[in-house]
Amino acid sequence: MDIFAGLINGFSIALTGTNILFCFLGAVIGTAIGVLPGLGPAATIALLLPLTYVIGSPVTAIIMMAGIYYGAMYGGSTTSILLNLPGEAASVVTCIDGYQMARKGRAGAALGIAAIGSFIAGTVAVVGLTFFAPPLAEFALDFGPPEYFALTTLGLLLAVTLSGGSIIKGLIILFVGLLLAMVGLDPISGKIRFTFGSIVLQGGFDFVTLAMGVFGLGEILYNLESTLKTEIVTTKLGKVFPTLKDWADSKWAIFRGSVIGFFIGIIPGGGAVISSLASYAIEKKYSKHPEEFGHGAIQGVAGPESANNAASSSSFIPLLTLGIPGNAAIAMIFAALMIQGITPGPFLVAEHPDVFWGVIASMYIGNAMLLVLNLPMVGLWVQMLRVPYGILAPIIVLFTTIGVYSVQNQVFDIYSMLFFAALGYGMRKLNFDPAPLPLAFVLGPMVERSLRQSLLISGGDLTIFVTRPISGTLIAVFVLLIVGQTAFFIKRKMGGKKPPAT
Amino acid sequence: MKKYERITAIITSLGGVWIMVYAWRTLKLGSIHIPDAGLLPFLCGVGLAILGIVWLLVLQQTKGEDKGVEEKRIWYRPVISLILMVIYGWAMESVGYITSTLLFVIAWQKVIEREKWLKTMIISLLGTFAMYALFVYLLKVPIPPEFFAR
Numbered sequence: 001m002d003i004f005a006g007l008i009n010g011f012s013i014a015l016t017g018t019n020i021l022f023c024f025l026g027a028v029i030g031t032a033i034g035v036l037p038g039l040g041p042a043a044t045i046a047l048l049l050p051l052t053y054v055i056g057s058p059v060t061a062i063i064m065m066a067g068i069y070y071g072a073m074y075g076g077s078t079t080s081i082l083l084n085l086p087g088e089a090a091s092v093v094t095c096i097d098g099y100q101m102a103r104k105g106r107a108g109a110a111l112g113i114a115a116i117g118s119f120i121a122g123t124v125a126v127v128g129l130t131f132f133a134p135p136l137a138e139f140a141l142d143f144g145p146p147e148y149f150a151l152t153t154l155g156l157l158l159a160v161t162l163s164g165g166s167i168i169k170g171l172i173i174l175f176v177g178l179l180l181a182m183v184g185l186d187p188i189s190g191k192i193r194f195t196f197g198s199i200v201l202q203g204g205f206d207f208v209t210l211a212m213g214v215f216g217l218g219e220i221l222y223n224l225e226s227t228l229k230t231e232i233v234t235t236k237l238g239k240v241f242p243t244l245k246d247w248a249d250s251k252w253a254i255f256r257g258s259v260i261g262f263f264i265g266i267i268p269g270g271g272a273v274i275s276s277l278a279s280y281a282i283e284k285k286y287s288k289h290p291e292e293f294g295h296g297a298i299q300g301v302a303g304p305e306s307a308n309n310a311a312s313s314s315s316f317i318p319l320l321t322l323g324i325p326g327n328a329a330i331a332m333i334f335a336a337l338m339i340q341g342i343t344p345g346p347f348l349v350a351e352h353p354d355v356f357w358g359v360i361a362s363m364y365i366g367n368a369m370l371l372v373l374n375l376p377m378v379g380l381w382v383q384m385l386r387v388p389y390g391i392l393a394p395i396i397v398l399f400t401t402i403g404v405y406s407v408q409n410q411v412f413d414i415y416s417m418l419f420f421a422a423l424g425y426g427m428r429k430l431n432f433d434p435a436p437l438p439l440a441f442v443l444g445p446m447v448e449r450s451l452r453q454s455l456l457i458s459g460g461d462l463t464i465f466v467t468r469p470i471s472g473t474l475i476a477v478f479v480l481l482i483v484g485q486t487a488f489f490i491k492r493k494m495g496g497k498k499p500p501a502t
Numbered sequence: 503m504k505k506y507e508r509i510t511a512i513i514t515s516l517g518g519v520w521i522m523v524y525a526w527r528t529l530k531l532g533s534i535h536i537p538d539a540g541l542l543p544f545l546c547g548v549g550l551a552i553l554g555i556v557w558l559l560v561l562q563q564t565k566g567e568d569k570g571v572e573e574k575r576i577w578y579r580p581v582i583s584l585i586l587m588v589i590y591g592w593a594m595e596s597v598g599y600i601t602s603t604l605l606f607v608i609a610w611q612k613v614i615e616r617e618k619w620l621k622t623m624i625i626s627l628l629g630t631f632a633m634y635a636l637f638v639y640l641l642k643v644p645i646p647p648e649f650f651a652r
Contacts, residue, residue, distance in 0.1 A: 054641045168557045172514055175546045175553070179521065182546075186529075186539040193529060193539060217587070221580035224614070390615040391625055394607050397587060398633045405594070406643040414591035418584065425580055430510055448542045460535035 003134055006349075010357030014365055019063050022055070023362045026064035027369045030071020035079055035381045036392070040089065041072035042435075043219050045332035046211035047396065049339065050403035058340035059358040065333045066359055067366045070122060070312045073272055074370045077114040077305050078381055081107055090272035090308035093280045097293060097300030104296050112242045113250050113298055114305040115374040121258035121306035122367040125313035128262050129320075130360055133349075137321040140346035145457065146464050149450035150474035152443045155268035155324045156436065157481055162267065162274055165433040167485060173432055177440025178447065180205055187445070188452055200412045205420075207335040208407050210441055212400045213417040214434050215328065218424020220393050241375070242298075250302035253283050257303040261310025266317050268326040268439075272308035279307035313363060319344050320356060324443070331438040338442075508561055515554025521547030583614055598648030599638075603630045 013019060033044045045065050052061040076091030081098035094114065101110040143151070160170035183194045184204030195201040242250070257279040264275040283303040284293045293300050316333075318324040323345030325331040337344050342352055349356045374381070404417045427434050458464035466472045525531065525540035525547055532538025586609055593602035607626035611617040617625070637643040 051641075054643075168553055168560065172550060172553050172557070175518075175549045179543060179546050182543055189539045191529060191539040193543065194524075221584060224579040224583055225576050390611070390617070393583075393614075394610040394625075395629055395632075397583075397590075397610070398603060398607070398629060401587070401590065401594070402599070402633060402637050402643065402645070405645075406637065406641070409644055411591055411595050414594070415588070418587055418591065421587070422584060425584075430507060451542065452537045455534060455537050460533065462534075 003131060006134070006353060006357040007130060007361060009353065010359075010361030011364075013059060013354050013358035014063065014361040018057070019060055019358065019362060020365065022060045022064040023067050023366050024369055026067020027071045027366050027373055029064075030068040030073075031075035031370065031373055031381060032384060033068070034072035034075020034077075034091075035384050036387075040215070040219070040329075041069045042211075042328035042332055042438075043215040044068055044072070045329055045336070046208075046215045047400055047403065049208045049211060049332065049336060050406050052336045052339050053407060058337065058342050058352070059355045061336055061340060062333060062355060062359050063362040063366075065336050066316070066363060069329050069333070070309060070363065070366065071370055071373075073122075073305075073309045073312045074115060074118050074374050075381065076308070077118070077301070078111065078374075078378060079385065081110045081114065081301070082382060083385070090276050090312075091305070092273070093276050093304045094301055096280070097295070097297045100294065100296035101298065101301065106296065109242050109246050109298065110301050111378050112375060113246055113302045115371060115378075116242065117250065117254040117257065117302045117306035118309040118374075119367055119371040120254050121261055121310040122313055122370070123364065124258040125262045125265065125310035126360065126363040126367065129313055129317055129363070133317050133321050133356075133360070136317065137346045137349045140322050143322075143346065143470065144468075145450040145453035146468055146471040147474070148446060149454055150465060150471040150478065151322060151324060152447045152450065154474050154478045154481075155318070155326070156440060156443060156447075157478060158268045159326070159436050159439050161481060161485060166431070167489075169430075169432045170436050173427070173434065173436045174440045177437040178444045180210065180437075181441045181444025182448070187449070200410070205416060205441075206407060206413060207338070207438070207441060209404055209413050209417040210420050211332055211335065211438055212404055213420025213422075214424035214427070214437055215332075216396065216400050217417065217421035218428060218434065220396055221421060221425040222428040223389065224393065246298055250298050253279075253299035253303035254306045256282060257306030258310045261307035262314045264307070265311030265314030265326070268318060268324060271315055271327040272311045275307040275311035276304035279303040316359070316363075320348055320359075321346060323348075323446075325439055328435040328438050331442050334442050335438075504561060504564075508558060511554045511557040511561065513554075514557065515551050518547045518550030518552070518554060522551065523547075579614055583610070586610060586613070595646050596649070598651070599645035600630060600634060601648055603633060 014023065029044065029048075030041065033041065045068055048065070048068070052065075055061040055064070073090060077094050077098065080091040080094040081102050084095050084099040098110045098114070101107065156174055160174055161167060179194070181204070184192070184202050186193055192202060257275075260279050260282065261272075261275040264278060265271060280293075280300060280303060283297075283299045284290050287293065287297070287299060289297070312329075315326045315330050318326050319330050319334060323334075323343065325334040334344055337355075342348070342355060400417065401414055404413045405411065407413060424434055427437075454464050455462075464471075465475050522544055525544035529540030529543060530538045531540045531544055586606060590602055590606040593605065596602075597605075604626055607629045608622055611622035611625055638645055
């Protein structure tokens with residue numbers, strides 16, 4: 001099936017009544033959680049994972065999950081601009097100039113350019129995804145166990161190094177995630193690992209309990225500590241459609257943000273946060289008036305908001321073509337696919353073209369829906385901030401508890417979710433970034449299987465990883481990354497400066 | 503914060519060593535030709551043991567305390583809510599879904615949020631009804647039956 005035939009097939013699937021409804025639901029939920037500070041897209045998708053058991057069709061479930069992810073990028077800018085409070089991590093940088101614009105009475109223009117930039121970048125990235133993903137999937141068909149081992153380990157390492165937090169803590173979480181994935185029956189030897197005599201643990205931890213615990217409840221517990229109250233918004237929005245001058249000032253920022261976001265989104269660990277930061281830095285560096293940045297420069301809103309949207313769409317490329325989730329939210333979508341009995345990877349295009357093309361086509365539709373949802377209806381979303389956290393928190397707890405119980409109808413899952421909630425809370429308290437945990441958990445079995453299969457194939461010859469061209473290249477990048485990071489760390493220490501973070 | 507980080511670093515290292523021993527003795531590493539179930543856990547254990555020590559060394563060399571969190575934080579609210587959730591999980595099977603959910607939201611609103619009784623009851627009843635309607639009525643999720651209906 002060529003790209004155009006696939007896309008037409010995708011639209012015929014995405015444009016059915018049920019799929020349009022779930023795409024809309026995903027866009028609405030995504031915008032809502034993007035607006036609400038304290039609940040990110042990864043947490044929300046985690047909370048909704050049990051719903052995928054109920055939604056019969058895999059394509060419908062993934063259309064909704066994808067809508068939540070890229071919808072959150074649209075909604076995230078709203079609180080950044082109006083309250084100087086990022087709705088989610090990728091919108092942190094939007095606070096700098098967005099809030100300044102709002103203080104100068106230009107909140108409407110900032111919100112408008114954020115939504116238009118998001119729409120353009122989202123669409124550009126989906127076009128890139130349409131044409132880039134199928135050839136990459138075809139290329140990945142040649143991958144064997146050594147290539148998969150090299151790719152997954154490099155992906156995990158990139159996720160740790162690019163997350164922006166402490167590398168030591170990131171690596172610790174990575175190993176913890178790998179170990180959690182090993183609990184239960186070893187699929188190759190049949191041995192029982194880390195169960196301590198528990199029969200229920202023999203099946204291993206369920207990803208839903210881990211994701212809902214660490215991301216859903218862990219975030220709730222951490223937010224419960226906070227004494228911060230959301231102020232009721234009094235900022236006057238004004239006209240949400242930008243003027244011609246606003247458009248002229250921001251069109252290149254949108255274009256650059258789209259390109260930067262698209263490429264950073266493909267790299268595991270890259271994602272929306274880094275792309276928005278990179279876009280802001282580039283806009284400031286190449287601006288004719290860098291002094292305006294921080295005082296309400298519209299490019300400071302247009303660039304990062306475009307970049308985070310493009311990255312959220314392009315991060316589907318490694319998932320759909322290689323079966324490698326690049327960030328926590330995509331790891332949740334990976335799990336949703338697995339729940340539906342679909343293994344993401346190079347065979348997805350050939351074996352499940354309905355899922356592959358249906359989801360891609362739905363992204364075009366979802367982006368158009370989000371533009372409508374965010375431009376004229378921004379005032380409505382702002383009203384959502386009036387919902388007190390005291391009501392929202394117990395509702396989320398009820399939702400997660402019955403949600404996790406519904407997966408296997410056993411209370412053990414609730415307890416294991418609470419264990420992960422405590423773990424997630426502790427991680428946040430000690431400044432650990434929890435993002436590598438679900439990645440390591442979902443990629444753990446693939447890492448182990450490919451490592452052991454490679455050694456079996458080669459008869460214990462470790463050079464199998466470096467003598468094959470693709471795995472050799474990936475291992476070289478892996479080694480360069482470790483050497484580079486170590487050299488950077490030592491140089492900083494020798495220079496007498498503090499390390500970035502421990 | 504540094505004190506807790508030091509403790510976590512030590513636990514990480516010791517945990518890594520324990521995993522190495524467990525993987526070596528119980529799971530078995532196998533050979534490089536035919537690796538066994540303990541190989542990757544052993545490597546992860548080695549990684550954790552080393553990272554714990556590196557973290558500890560970095561903490562030793564970092565002078566001064568962390569800035570800490572500027573905003574005032576209340577530590578007991580998450581602890582109490584976690585305890586409430588554990589009790590809720592137990593009560594769900596013991597007394598049934600509807601009764602335990604209602605009691606859980608009442609306890610949450612009174613203990614965590616310190617709300618007045620009228621608001622507490624409205625939120626509890628509406629919350630329980632909404633969950634029942636969504637999961638039981640719409641999504642047909644089987645729930646633990648009520649203790650009085652068994």
